[in-house]
Amino acid sequence: MSIQVLTSGAATTLQDQGRYGYQDQGVPVSGYMDANAANLANLLVNNPKGEVLIEMSLMGIKFKTTEAITIAITGADMQPTLNGIPIPMYKAIQIPKDGIVKLGGAKTGVYSYLAIAGGLKIPKEMGSKSTYMPAALGGLHGGMLQKGNEIELQNQQIVQNVSKVKSVIYPKEVDLMCLPGPEWNLFSEKSKTQFLNQTYKVTADSNRIGIRLQGATLKLPVVDEIISSGIVKGTIQVTKAGTPIVMMADAPTTGGYLRIANLTQQACNRLAQVVVGGSVRFVMK
Amino acid sequence: MQYEVREYGETALLIQFKHEISLEVHLQVKALYHQLKKIQLTGVLSLIPAYNSLTLVFDPEQVDRDFLSLFLNKSLFKKEVETQPQKTVEIPVCYQEPYALDLLEVSQKTGLSPQEIIDKHTQKKYLVNFIGFAPGFMYLSGLDSSLFVARKENPRAKIEAGSVGLADQQTGVYPLETPGGWQIIGQTPWTLFSKDETPLVQMGDYVQFVPISTQEFINIKAQ
Numbered sequence: 225m226s227i228q229v230l231t232s233g234a235a236t237t238l239q240d241q242g243r244y245g246y247q248d249q250g251v252p253v254s255g256y257m258d259a260n261a262a263n264l265a266n267l268l269v270n271n272p273k274g275e276v277l278i279e280m281s282l283m284g285i286k287f288k289t290t291e292a293i294t295i296a297i298t299g300a301d302m303q304p305t306l307n308g309i310p311i312p313m314y315k316a317i318q319i320p321k322d323g324i325v326k327l328g329g330a331k332t333g334v335y336s337y338l339a340i341a342g343g344l345k346i347p348k349e350m351g352s353k354s355t356y357m358p359a360a361l362g363g364l365h366g367g368m369l370q371k372g373n374e375i376e377l378q379n380q381q382i383v384q385n386v387s388k389v390k391s392v393i394y395p396k397e398v399d400l401m402c403l404p405g406p407e408w409n410l411f412s413e414k415s416k417t418q419f420l421n422q423t424y425k426v427t428a429d430s431n432r433i434g435i436r437l438q439g440a441t442l443k444l445p446v447v448d449e450i451i452s453s454g455i456v457k458g459t460i461q462v463t464k465a466g467t468p469i470v471m472m473a474d475a476p477t478t479g480g481y482l483r484i485a486n487l488t489q490q491a492c493n494r495l496a497q498v499v500v501g502g503s504v505r506f507v508m509k
Numbered sequence: 510m511q512y513e514v515r516e517y518g519e520t521a522l523l524i525q526f527k528h529e530i531s532l533e534v535h536l537q538v539k540a541l542y543h544q545l546k547k548i549q550l551t552g553v554l555s556l557i558p559a560y561n562s563l564t565l566v567f568d569p570e571q572v573d574r575d576f577l578s579l580f581l582n583k584s585l586f587k588k589e590v591e592t593q594p595q596k597t598v599e600i601p602v603c604y605q606e607p608y609a610l611d612l613l614e615v616s617q618k619t620g621l622s623p624q625e626i627i628d629k630h631t632q633k634k635y636l637v638n639f640i641g642f643a644p645g646f647m648y649l650s651g652l653d654s655s656l657f658v659a660r661k662e663n664p665r666a667k668i669e670a671g672s673v674g675l676a677d678q679q680t681g682v683y684p685l686e687t688p689g690g691w692q693i694i695g696q697t698p699w700t701l702f703s704k705d706e707t708p709l710v711q712m713g714d715y716v717q718f719v720p721i722s723t724q725e726f727i728n729i730k731a732q
Contacts, residue, residue: 244554244566248542249708250684251644253555253566349704358685359644361704406515406523451530452641452648454557454564456521478559478641486518 225380227287227340229373233327234283235432238344238363238375239473241274243352247477253457254354254362255473257281257335257432257496259489261299261392265339268296268316270383276346276353278338278369284327285338285369293319294341294383300333300394300497315388316341333394333497341383345376356474396502397423400491401509405460405483406453410445418442419484423503424468432474435495437504441466444482452480458487460506470495510537514581517564522577524563530650534561535638539713544586550577558639558712560648597634597715600682600697602673603726604630608696611661615675615692618658626694627720629653630673634715635680645684645702647710652680664690671697673718695720698729 239262242255256262256279266275278285284302297304297313304311304327311317311325319325327336346353346363355363364373408416424437448464455461459471461481470487471479472495485506487495498504517523524541526534542558545565552572557564567577604612604627612623619626635649642648652675660676665688668674672683674691683689684701695718701709710716721729 247555247557247566248546248640248712249644249702250640250642250646358687359702359704361644403516403518406517406525451528451560451562453559453562454517454521454523454641456518456564456566458518458520476642477557478639486521488519 225291225377226374227289227377229285229287229369229371229375231286232369232371233280233285235281236285236369237279237355238276238346238353239279239355240276240353243350243354243356243362246350250477251350251359252356252474252477254352254356257473258299258493260493261335262337264389265296265298265337268314268385268389269294269339269341270385271339271341271343275339275343280327280336280338281334282330284336286324286326289319289321289323291380292321292382293377293380295319295325295338297336297338299336300330302327302330302336312388314391316383316385318382334499335496340377342381343378345378394497396499398494398498399505399507400495401488402460402485402491402506403488403509405485407450407482408484410447410482411484412443412445415442420506420508423505426498426500426502426504428500430500432472434472434475435470437468437470439467448482449480450482452478455479458489458492459483460485460487472496510541510586514578516574519569520566522565522574522581524565524581526561528561530560532636535636538563541586542712557641559641560638595715597717598710599717599719600699601721601725601729602695602697602718603721603723604695605723608726609694611692612694615658615694619655621655626656629656630680630694631718631720634717637710637712637714637716639712643685643687645708647681647716649679649681649716652678656680658692660690661692664688668693669696671699671701673697698726
């Protein structure tokens with residue numbers, strides 16, 4: 225009882241709700257980049273919240289099933305097909321034995337989530353099944369899915385959930401709600417205003433660690449770094465060059481750049497789906 | 510124990526101690542970290558101790574931020590800091606070829622001979638202020654000021670796990686293979702981060718590097 229990976233996609237990993245409790249050993253939390261989409265995929269196939277699923281970035285995978293299974297796909301629109309015929313997203317779909325499911329390039333958004341009813345048979349490592357590649361933790365041997373991989377399924381279930389949820393279209397321009405960060409008040413009024421009024425572009429060197437943004441540089445206060453301190457998902461650091469980086473799922477546990485603001489959890493989910501070149505604006509809650 | 514509890518996004522609180530890196534503040538952070546770890550408050554997912562702060566990550570669906578904040582402000586955490594005996598972990602390091610990639614460069618920059626660098630690096634015990642940034646990475650303090658040396662101008666794309674380096678006022682060990690800009694003066698055959706074993710070194714321990722030969726390095730690695 226498994227699925228066989230025929231093509232790997234661009235950066236496909238297994239993720240759950242994250243690896244908490246090991247940050248005092250320097251281990252990042254990892255977990256879903258867009259928790260909204262992931263939670264919805266699990267819900268549609270009656271999986272518990274936080275169950276491990278397949279996260280795909282920009283380009284999806286192709287796989288074959290050895291048994292009949294139920295899946296649900298949410299997040300970025302990778303135009304999924306079953307044996308070459310388009311299948312809907314945001315809905316539980318029955319896949320017959322030997323069915324071939326293929327996801328393509330993302331039409332809107334960045335991250336797609338594919339949940340399989342009953343879950344995947346993946347051992348927990350340090351309390352989580354999430355993949356963290358630098359330390360080869362979690363997922364399938366700690367790495368990205370590769371062509372030829374076989375993922376064992378936990379308890380194959382056929383779910384007769386007929387509900388279809390409205391698809392999400394991810395805009396290329398978003399407003400992101402944030403809260404003042406620990407060093408917010410070190411910045412001048414002018415820099416704060418500039419931070420909140422200007423539009424930033426998402427750059428190509430963004431990934432699961434952080435989303436790097438480009439815009440007119442912020443003038444830093446005289447003290448332009450802090451004594452290294454904790455970082456969480458959504459922390460917006462300002463580098464010495466004056467540009468913000470939003471720390472995401474695989475962020476280091478500590479850092480020394482100024483923390484100007486923190487995204488709300490919902491804003492983290494929204495930002496995860498903004499494509500390279502898309503624009504964001506910060507709105508203080 | 511003096512600290513201020515500050516809001517830090519929707520899912521964390523930042524417990525900020527005095528703005529300095531010192532043994533006194535370190536002992537306070539450590540004491541609070543151990544006490545919070547022990548009581549395991551419902552909804553608290555994670556604790557991130559650092560030099561002079563402790564970040565507490567929580568699940569807002571399970572626990573109210575204001576409650577946590579109140580608890581941290583009103584609780585009578587033990588005022589005296591722990592006096593448990595300090596543990597010193599001796600970590601073997603080979604400062605010879607082919608592991609001492611930048612020893613000669615450091616020698617030129619500091620004016621010390623390679624042997625003097627090794628002696629100065631291994632004479633002292635370093636305090637592990639905390640483990641952070643990356644899995645198993647120790648923030649050490651106590652480096653002899655004669656060994657302060659700037660990072661490399663061009664960071665290496667790949668540094669082997671266990672590499673021991675110098676960077677500005679810091680010394681440390683790369684626990685995993687990563688890119689990096691530290692001046693590499695040696696390598697330990699030990700694995701500093703393992704998902705299956707309890708960590709060798711913890712916050713508050715002391716670390717002392719012990720020089721070993723290339724042959725000893727190979728022998729330990731082969732075990």
